[in-house]
Amino acid sequence: MVNPVKVADLDEFRRTVDDALAAAGWPEPLWFETAVEDPGRGQTEQAVKAGVDVVFACGGDGTVRSCVSGLVGTDVALALLPQGTGNLLAANLGLANDLAAGLEVAIERGRRLLDVGAVEDHYFTVMAGMGFDAQMLAATSETTKHWIGWPAYVMGAVRHLRDRPMKVSISIDDQAPLLRRARSVLVANVGRLQGGVRLLTDAEPDDGYLDVAVLTPRTLRHWIALGWAVLRRQDRVPRMEVLRGRRVEITSNRAQPRELDGDLIEPGCTLRAEIRRRALWLCVPQPEQAPDLAADAAAAADRSEQLVEEARRE
Known part of the structure; x- marks a missing residue:
């Protein structure tokens, strides 16, 4: 979902996104543009019906909110590619404004389930x-x-x-x-x-x-x-x-x-x-792993299995 007003070179932007997703083995994305009469909610609902796994919101806070309104209560995740002035959701969650970083976060498939606020039929x-x-x-x-x-x-x-x-x-x-x-x-x-x-x-x-x-x-x-x-x-x-x-x-x-x-x-x-x-899935960075601790835990588990096996043999 892209707000064309917020993107300086839309063709270059599309090439960058298409290339990054193709390199990660993702299928070719569907492209929707926002419009004055529909800033994104209808297009997002259309994308959900088409069976997508992730909706990328490229624009400002208004674009993000419109996408959220079409995703609340679904299993489809929202990925942020901030392009506007505020980008408050990204700022609050520590997400980068960089396009490459936003694409990487989505491709890594880290997810966080968020609450949303509802006012009448808006979110x-x-x-x-x-x-x-x-x-x-x-x-x-x-x-x-x-x-x-x-x-x-x-x-x-x-x-x-x-x-x-x-x-x-x-x-x-x-x-x-x-x-x-x-x-x-x-x-x-x-x-x-x-x-x-x-x-x-x-x-x-x-x-x-x-x-x-x-x-x-x-x-x-x-x-x-x-x-x-x-x-x-x-x-x-x-x-x-x-x-x-x-x-x-x-x-x-x-x-x-x-x-x-x-x-x-x-x-x-x-x-x-x-x-x-718990109404919205958002793409977020994968939590940092602790390799040494993980390796120690794995080694301890292996050693425990060995001891149990030795005890059985005795």
């Missing part, structure tokens, strides 16, 4: 958000992202630092609702933001929970203190409350911009998210 692997984070995305132009990368989001954020907060009710699982005046509420499957910033230190993509960050800064000084604490990776971040649960419902007193993995969705007064446990 996310990184974060869903309501409020300031979606405002920031809406204020960031594609042209600026193309030229300067993730710092473009900072420029979009500055425009909305002084906006008024929203009054929200936050329900976690079956607990009583919490009432807050927040600038943003983030529902996270993993904890890293653009630029490698770690917002939620305990969020893991396979722990069965969603981590919720409620941001409540009201002044520029509050924003600076919050940002500094996050950058310093302090245990306590001022003006940020962290919650955890399997089901989250956020209700605002007025319609708010909303986003999933960096893609804006229709504004609304409510954001309902729930975890889908």
Whole structure:
């Protein structure tokens, strides 16, 4: 699955992928391109019906999310070939942005079973958000992202630092609702933001929970203190409350911009998210082996078998 807008030389890209897979003994791949009317979900579902084992997502976070939506609940694995600005899922899992490295990871057949978040009939692997984070995305132009990368989001954020907060009710699982005046509420499957910033230190993509960050800064000084604490990776971040649960419902007193993995969705007064446990296979590097320990264990096993055989003979 390739987003042609994100690839400078599509013909060269296809040759590189075809050659790498052929050298590994893989069959000739099926090629699908994303389009404005369908950024990848329909094409991914078509590929699954065709009986593929792996879907390669070549593009940004939007392409990845669309592919995920077509793979949730299947046995088909997702391989990441990042080409966009954010590539947050790859960054959170320590996957390289290099094309050759991405192909090698898929060919090695290492797999990890991940959770995903569900919002209505959409899915996310990184974060869903309501409020300031979606405002920031809406204020960031594609042209600026193309030229300067993730710092473009900072420029979009500055425009909305002084906006008024929203009054929200936050329900976690079956607990009583919490009432807050927040600038943003983030529902996270993993904890890293653009630029490698770690917002939620305990969020893991396979722990069965969603981590919720409620941001409540009201002044520029509050924003600076919050940002500094996050950058310093302090245990306590001022003006940020962290919650955890399997089901989250956020209700605002007025319609708010909303986003999933960096893609804006229709504004609304409510954001309902729930975890889908162990719903997505992702291609990841094979775990490093310990040859010496493995050899020692094998030798010990052989020696044990020899001793048992000698005892039988006696």
